[in-house]
Amino acid sequence: MAAESCGSRGASPPPLHPSSASGGAVGRRRKTEAYREVLRRIRGGAASGGARPGFDDELWAHFHSLPARYALDVNIERVDDVLLHKRLLEEAREPMNGLVFDVRCSQIVTVDGSTEVESSTSIKQEERDPQCSALASSDLRPLHEVIFACDDKPKLLSQLTALLGELGLNIQEAHAFSTSDGYSLDIFVVDGWKYEVDVLRNALSSGIEKIKYRAWPLVHSMPVSMGRQLLEDSSPADCVQIPADATDVWEVDPRLLKFEQKLAAGSFGDLYHGTYCSQDVAIKVLKPERVSVDMLREFAQEVYIMKKVRHKNVVQFIGACTRPPILCIVTEFMRGGSIFDYIYNHRGTFQLVDVLRIASDVSKGMSYLHQINIIHRDLKTANLLMDDKVVKVADFGVARVKDQSGVMTAETGTYRWMAPEVIEHSPYDHRADVFSFGVVLWELLAGKLPYEDMTPLQAAVAVVQKDLRPTIPADTHPMLIGLLQKCWQRDPALRPTFAEILDILQSIKEVVQSSGRHKRRPGPSHSGQR
Structure with missing residues (x-):
């Protein structure tokens, strides 16, 4: 997803004199300054969680993964917003999520006939361009900030903006930040919503689930009712056909999988350490964009063999998700590695x-x-x-x-x-x-x-x-x-x-x-x- 911004002065870093520091050094300095200021505010009591071991490294990893423009644009006076961005990106990195979001109300305040904004959005007030923002209006209108974090997939930005349009929302600002590890943080400031914020949240959630089911291999955040409906609507022809020669119940409900750490990445799949029903497991996930007929055949053969095997010197098969686009194999986790x-x-x-x-x-x-x-x-x-x-x-x-x-x-x-x-x-x-x-x-x-x-x-x-x-x-x-x-x-x-x-x-x-x-x-x- 290309980084786009309406009214974002940080979209293009200012040109540097040839004798000055490189763009990379300037970007790192911007990130470092923002990181230190946010950390200072957290330690000063502006937000909780800063005393947790390893938090400093996690916060720096957040700033480091995002472009320097994020450090320049983000409203670091609102520490909770930075932590919200960090949390959403962490949740998006779990394969069972793929796309997560949050929404909140941002109030416009009219003072003496001129329009000012209460500092209640993630992006700095001075970074906004009045010509492309509702903030130039003299009307008192509620704004909402919708924040998405997701795996950076082609055409996803257009699907998200289309969803906002379908709900009658007018996009006043859009700020998209791509991370170095292939994810995206997209912040929209919108108007046009006249109801409670929880109603908007529910409407967005319903639309997002449809996007997620089409675009992501694993969706553990789908509502139980929707998950049940998807399973009921799936005919046998929609599933990878595993040769049946036993009565084992090995089909894994993907919503019960929790991903904790990526152990290895390959051309056709990734290996994660996680849990399934509180048991430590290894989860091998096939990349949906690389799935072919031959790969489905190999996947089916592997499941067929593993569910037959029971021996103390063979890694124990726990189960598998076999309903496209959910394709993964779950086994016991071996802490000693290979x-x-x-x-x-x-x-x-x-x-x-x-x-x-x-x-x-x-x-x-x-x-x-x-x-x-x-x-x-x-x-x-x-x-x-x-x-x-x-x-x-x-x-x-x-x-x-x-x-x-x-x-x-x-x-x-x-x-x-x-x-x-x-x-x-x-x-x-x-x-x-x-x-x-x-x-x-x-x-x-x-x-x-x-x-x-x-x-x-x-x-x-x-x-x-x-x-x-x-x-x-x-x-x-x-x-x-x-x-x-x-x-x-x-x-x-x-x-x-x-x-x-x-x-x-x-x-x-x-x-x-x-x-x-x-x-x-x-x-x-x-x-x-x-």
Whole structure:
């Protein structure tokens, strides 16, 4: 949404002399001055909440995310308005909201035949242009200030102004501020409303719900009655069809989801930490603008697989929202994060006893999946999550139920962990997961990215054409070296099953415990190239 303003002197910063500070520096100075003044007033008792831990950082983040024009235009004498803008933007950032608003009355006062304005609007009085404002009139007319905060979507501003027009409101001023993270704060000063402000609020709410349902993937603020009506009006053809082979009740009411923190962002979806019925959960939300027929098929397959799975070493499926435009998958939240993140972002390392424990947990989860004919197809450290010393297999976005033939041919997975038969588009089965497990086990031992000196494609070519494997650290236990080499066999038939891997790991654990060898010591490396 483009930043627009009627009568906003701050719409274009004044030109700077070449020798003066850069526009960025000037903008930051404006924001800093406004931030400090608002903070001073809050600490002086102008508003509550300023003593809360972290409030200063939150307030600065609010000013920092908005353009310098906001700091110049906003009426910082009205601290509660600044806090209202901050709160509305925070609410809009929750995917279940998308678009939030507030409305209040601003009274015009006529003094000695001239029109003045009580300082009761968010934008400074001196910033208004009389030629485009009702403030030039000598009539005593009530003004209302309508404030929207929303995800910055194309054509949304026109939909909001059209809504105001439909309610008989005349826009006297419009101030739109786009944030640096893709949201918009839109402030309208309007006249033409003759009734109570609560009546206006209800009328706006009704119109906004219609806009939200068309534009946002998740709408937890819709009234219960409207939500029920939408669900009742949806025919089976309107839903993503999930193959039904059980009687589980797993459809999640999106209004019961609360989003707290974005954990990761991808091209096709975002991952959030939140709560569902007071339970900590992870919520994977598909981006509606990126949804395609193929993506719906993948989404349906993932839900189909996850609702079949129940094992202590597989991330627990809680439910899913499957009614477009609401598409998300809800699982238990693993506070320890991924092993990939622990190794590469936190520089964590594992002792041998931890390596054996993690490898055993992964093997138990994978053995279970293979027993119920599920091939993961993307086993890697990024898809292994930790919590309370338990490791669980996660992310079934490309997993498949093995068909009657037991073989597949699609190239699926991540190159650095991919089995050679998958890279070559040859038929493959569950033993492709065993190869990937071998790479994961090597990562736990080496603490490095597989083939880190190569691009993913170069690594894939070398694995197929040169039979390349990662270089095994020299201090690796001989029995672990043997296990790695078995998992990496070019011929899938020679690779062990996960049940056999569990037996091998248990034997290694017993040998290590009896010898007292719990730690790996640095030394020269064994070559993993066969």
